[in-house]
Amino acid sequence: MTTTETVANSAGAVRHPGRVIRRVHPVMGTMVSFDVRVSDAERSTALVALARACARLDRADAVFSTWRPNSPMSLLRRNMISLAEAPAVIAVVLELCAVARDLSGGWFDPWAMPGGVDPTGLVKGWAADQALRELRAAGVRAAMVSAGGDLATFGGPEPGLAWRIGVRDPWAIDRIACVVESPGAVATSGCYERGLHVVDPQTGLADARCVSATVVGPELWLADALATGLLVAGEVGLAHIEALEGYEAYVISERGEAATTGSFPVAE
Amino acid sequence: MRRAPIVLAATAAGLAAVLGFHTQKLRTSVLSGLSGVGTTPTSLPSGGGGTTTTTPGSSTTTPGSSSTTPSTSASTGTHTALGADVQYQYGELELKVTVTGGKITNVQPAIDNAFDPRSAQVNAYAEPQLESQTLQAQSANINGVSGATYTSQAYVQSLQAALDKLGIK
Numbered sequence: 001m002t003t004t005e006t007v008a009n010s011a012g013a014v015r016h017p018g019r020v021i022r023r024v025h026p027v028m029g030t031m032v033s034f035d036v037r038v039s040d041a042e043r044s045t046a047l048v049a050l051a052r053a054c055a056r057l058d059r060a061d062a063v064f065s066t067w068r069p070n071s072p073m074s075l076l077r078r079n080m081i082s083l084a085e086a087p088a089v090i091a092v093v094l095e096l097c098a099v100a101r102d103l104s105g106g107w108f109d110p111w112a113m114p115g116g117v118d119p120t121g122l123v124k125g126w127a128a129d130q131a132l133r134e135l136r137a138a139g140v141r142a143a144m145v146s147a148g149g150d151l152a153t154f155g156g157p158e159p160g161l162a163w164r165i166g167v168r169d170p171w172a173i174d175r176i177a178c179v180v181e182s183p184g185a186v187a188t189s190g191c192y193e194r195g196l197h198v199v200d201p202q203t204g205l206a207d208a209r210c211v212s213a214t215v216v217g218p219e220l221w222l223a224d225a226l227a228t229g230l231l232v233a234g235e236v237g238l239a240h241i242e243a244l245e246g247y248e249a250y251v252i253s254e255r256g257e258a259a260t261t262g263s264f265p266v267a268e
Numbered sequence: 269m270r271r272a273p274i275v276l277a278a279t280a281a282g283l284a285a286v287l288g289f290h291t292q293k294l295r296t297s298v299l300s301g302l303s304g305v306g307t308t309p310t311s312l313p314s315g316g317g318g319t320t321t322t323t324p325g326s327s328t329t330t331p332g333s334s335s336t337t338p339s340t341s342a343s344t345g346t347h348t349a350l351g352a353d354v355q356y357q358y359g360e361l362e363l364k365v366t367v368t369g370g371k372i373t374n375v376q377p378a379i380d381n382a383f384d385p386r387s388a389q390v391n392a393y394a395e396p397q398l399e400s401q402t403l404q405a406q407s408a409n410i411n412g413v414s415g416a417t418y419t420s421q422a423y424v425q426s427l428q429a430a431l432d433k434l435g436i437k
Binding site for chain 1 (some may be wrong): 408409410412413414415416417419420422426427428432
């Protein structure tokens, strides 16, 4: 078994270097939590990488926040700056948005949002991917980041084991609807935390045809965007995910019925 | 399918790992003598070909067979231990964990100083849930929770917060 931060009591026992590092970082209006697995020797390197990962999240928030009136994204939405004048990373993310829009069959569409193009449904996942990349680049063995309920992972909690992620029951905060083994990203969209916040690209109105939509796959930016679109689409949206290699999905209807794509990785 | 055993000793250690919280200082992290019992979550759709539809009848997890992991000390009897004194964004929380027969049976705040009335309110609501969530996470043997994006305020009430604070793995 892996011992982590072992026994350090008030009597002054020796504190062994940990192998699990946890960190919670408030950003983007939510909490981003990290679970990082390292050997004793890698610990200080990982702590530095973790600081860089948090800085990346902060930068993404500063650039993309639609809540900050003076963020470059907000200025772009109000046509106060052009795309050419905006930080180059915005064009990169909008490119990803266009890819996600096509792959979702149009159910995820940042250009259909009221008030101008809004990449929010993809940015959080993208930023979490970037944050995790810092840890991977530093040689960390395994890590998991949860960006307010959307998770990106690599490695596993123990050698040979996959990260096990519970998908929340939409009707009860302390219940799990199912458990999946993460293939790299697990994203869930639902209206039970922040109300009906998704827009149907076909009508321009707030709408959702299921109460919870989960997409798993190798990368969180795409899983996050697809889950947002799937929440709007409901069960009919599963066909678009089915067509994507490496991505699987799971929706729960208002009647409490669950539907999945063919190979959704439900854990034992 | 391989399953990670639940290791309460690691859980206990995870309390110390909560150190990772931003501005907090850890004063003590005394937890030992815990051993683990893992359980099997009820799974939902097992996925065949094409799109399958099932009903999440038992949408929670049920205790099942157990896999016990060797620990540094006995797994029988009742132990109570104070966990990390955690300074987190909304206040200070020290958890008292009771272990009976190698299984967490009770989690209670021993120190609970919220920094402001709003936090006190949140804590009063969150703490009864913290216990059930912890027990739930233990039985589900999970590393994290995926769900609709919660706000910073909702975080303290979320299962993810319980996982992060208690280091359930």
